[in-house]
Amino acid sequence: MKTNSHKCQTCPSKGEGIFCDLENQALDKVSSAKVFNTYKKGQTLFMEGSPPYGLFCIQEGTIKLTKTGEDGKESIVRIACNGDVLGHRSIFSDTNFQATATAIEETTVCFIDRKFIMRMVSEEPTVAQNIICQLGKSLGDSEDRIASFAQKNVRERTAELLLILNESHGKDHALGRLLEIKLTREEMASIISTATETLIRQLSEFKEEGVIKQEGKKLIIANIDQLAGIAGR
Amino acid sequence: MKTNSHKCQTCPSKGEGIFCDLENQALDKVSSAKVFNTYKKGQTLFMEGSPPYGLFCIQEGTIKLTKTGEDGKESIVRIACNGDVLGHRSIFSDTNFQATATAIEETTVCFIDRKFIMRMVSEEPTVAQNIICQLGKSLGDSEDRIASFAQKNVRERTAELLLILNESHGKDHALGRLLEIKLTREEMASIISTATETLIRQLSEFKEEGVIKQEGKKLIIANIDQLAGIAGR
DNA sequence: ATTTAAATATGATATAAGTCATAAAACTTT
DNA sequence: AAAGTTTTATGACTTATATCATATTTAAAT
Numbered sequence: 001m002k003t004n005s006h007k008c009q010t011c012p013s014k015g016e017g018i019f020c021d022l023e024n025q026a027l028d029k030v031s032s033a034k035v036f037n038t039y040k041k042g043q044t045l046f047m048e049g050s051p052p053y054g055l056f057c058i059q060e061g062t063i064k065l066t067k068t069g070e071d072g073k074e075s076i077v078r079i080a081c082n083g084d085v086l087g088h089r090s091i092f093s094d095t096n097f098q099a100t101a102t103a104i105e106e107t108t109v110c111f112i113d114r115k116f117i118m119r120m121v122s123e124e125p126t127v128a129q130n131i132i133c134q135l136g137k138s139l140g141d142s143e144d145r146i147a148s149f150a151q152k153n154v155r156e157r158t159a160e161l162l163l164i165l166n167e168s169h170g171k172d173h174a175l176g177r178l179l180e181i182k183l184t185r186e187e188m189a190s191i192i193s194t195a196t197e198t199l200i201r202q203l204s205e206f207k208e209e210g211v212i213k214q215e216g217k218k219l220i221i222a223n224i225d226q227l228a229g230i231a232g233r
Numbered sequence: 234m235k236t237n238s239h240k241c242q243t244c245p246s247k248g249e250g251i252f253c254d255l256e257n258q259a260l261d262k263v264s265s266a267k268v269f270n271t272y273k274k275g276q277t278l279f280m281e282g283s284p285p286y287g288l289f290c291i292q293e294g295t296i297k298l299t300k301t302g303e304d305g306k307e308s309i310v311r312i313a314c315n316g317d318v319l320g321h322r323s324i325f326s327d328t329n330f331q332a333t334a335t336a337i338e339e340t341t342v343c344f345i346d347r348k349f350i351m352r353m354v355s356e357e358p359t360v361a362q363n364i365i366c367q368l369g370k371s372l373g374d375s376e377d378r379i380a381s382f383a384q385k386n387v388r389e390r391t392a393e394l395l396l397i398l399n400e401s402h403g404k405d406h407a408l409g410r411l412l413e414i415k416l417t418r419e420e421m422a423s424i425i426s427t428a429t430e431t432l433i434r435q436l437s438e439f440k441e442e443g444v445i446k447q448e449g450k451k452l453i454i455a456n457i458d459q460l461a462g463i464a465g466r
Numbered sequence: 467a468t469t470t471a472a473a474t475a476t477g478a479t480a481t482a483a484g485t486c487a488t489a490a491a492a493c494t495t496t
Numbered sequence: 497a498a499a500g501t502t503t504t505a506t507g508a509c510t511t512a513t514a515t516c517a518t519a520t521t522t523a524a525a526t
Contacts, residue, residue, distance in 0.1 A: 067376070067380040067384075069383075069384035069465075070384075071384070073383075073384055075379070077379050077380055088365065088369060089370075092362060092365045092366045093369050095373075098376065098377070099376065121362060121365070122362075123358075125354060125356075128361035129355075129361070132321065132354070132361065132364055132368060133325045135365060136321060136325050136326050137322075137326055138372055139322055139368055139372045139375060140322055142375040142376055143300070143310040143311065143332065143375055144331070145379055146308070146375065147300040147308045147310055149379075149426055150302075150306075150308035150426040153512075153513090184472095185473070185475090186473080193382050194514090195513070195514050196473090197476085197513095197516095198512090198513060198514070200473095200474065200476085217522090232302075232303050386482070387483070417502095417503065418504065418505095419503080429503095429504090430483095430484080430486095430504095430505085430506085431482090431484070433504060433505060434483095434505085434506080436504095437505075437506085
């Protein structure tokens with residue numbers, strides 16, 4: 001399933017990725033250095049503890065990053081999607097992966113060798129800047145979650161999660177905003193650090209209140225303002 | 234209290250900072266571009282929501298980064314010390330500060346204008362790499378904390394906090410490892426997202442068990458292996 | 467199509483940790 | 497040195513949320 005026939009020039013995530021500011025010539029170099037790959041739902045890109053050989057650039061799809069506790073309980077530390085890069089943290093600090101990356105839907109990814117990316121960062125300042133920018137955004141999101149955990153209860157964090165999912169995966173729909181992401185309740189619970197049953201109960205409560213609706217397996221935010229009020233922002 | 238008489242070449246944090254790989258010539262440029270400043274305990278470097286004009290490089294001391302909830306409750310999202318840089322996230326993503334930075338002890342800091350640092354990142358790849366490396370480390374720490382909340386109880390998180398403080402501020406001592414950082418119990422509680430009383434109770438429990446001791450205001454880790462066992466690592 | 471397994475849902479119960487109250491230390495300020 | 501303020505410390509009580517148990521629904525496998 002590996003090929004090099006794809007061109008970065010026509011990549012669907014071109015506008016968002018770390019190579020978005022490159023000239024055509026430099027982009028050609030990236031095109032030839034990368035390896036294209038498709039991961040099915042449930043497949044892992046890399047495992048916690050293993051050494052990084054390069055960078056993963058998400059073209060299209062969604063990846064969860066998880067850490068496993070001693071008791072085996074997994075917790076989701078980040079969700080990455082189109083244009084996001086994985087592995088930069090490990091590569092630049094020369095440490096093993098601190099989390100496991102798993103596709104939660106079919107995802108197309110480009111892999112770029114670590115040596116190539118190191119050279120790229122030296123030669124193309126915009127690439128370095130974009131990596132800094134993305135890492136910064138992830139750090140901001142991560143610290144938001146820490147504060148959220150300290151300051152908000154499950155009801156507020158659930159509302160917040162739905163709003164965040166809306167920003168990254170929300171589509172317009174007759175009844176409101178349809179969340180085009182198929183996370184299990186267990187995964188949603190893990191993101192906001194609560195028990196699966198507690199999250200399910202909270203979603204049921206939101207349904208009763210008419211804040212959200214369900215169509216098949218997909219959730220729809222029916223009243224986004226009310227949800228924002230609950231999340232407290 | 235502002236001066237330019239300090240040279241980066243003789244900075245106590247030179248080995249750890251983002252400019253550590255620069256040649257003397259380039260370092261001279263940094264020396265003349267920076268503004269040196271001292272913050273007393275409790276003074277703020279910048280406030281959540283305000284725009285960033287540059288980068289803060291910590292020469293010596295400790296800074297807490299806090300976020301304030303609607304209810305006014307502050308939570309500590311990061312602790313930064315010698316060699317750490319603040320403001321990179323905001324500068325590169327061109328957003329306002331997402332947290333407030335306050336000195337928790339007397340801290341000496343160099344301020345570097347945003348335009349200068351942007352130029353530096355373009356011209357000196359090692360600076361960009363070091364920023365990436367530091368951001369990556371912060372992101373890793375932050376995600377560790379998220380997993381920690383999800384997977385550990387207050388007892389375990391308290392043990393973990395003491396171990397982390399030991400790594401950054403621990404000094405050898407007759408009774409074990411002395412933590413050379415003066416955080417209030419409220420601040421310690423905030424770091425691990427628990428109530429002040431709960432943290433105090435946990436420390437009392439550790440004292441009873443003989444895992445930690447107290448000398449004046451400072452804590453001493455008497456049995457680091459046992460503490461590591463409790464933290465689960 | 468039928469069986470098996472996994473995910474969702476809800477009730478009942480337990481408990482870790484939060485909140486409130488109060489007091490004693492430990493610093494600050496006058 | 498005395499008064500005031502903040503921090504540390506414990507006890508008593510409450511509550512949000514985890515855990516356990518058990519259906520029900522949905523998806524996967526045979």
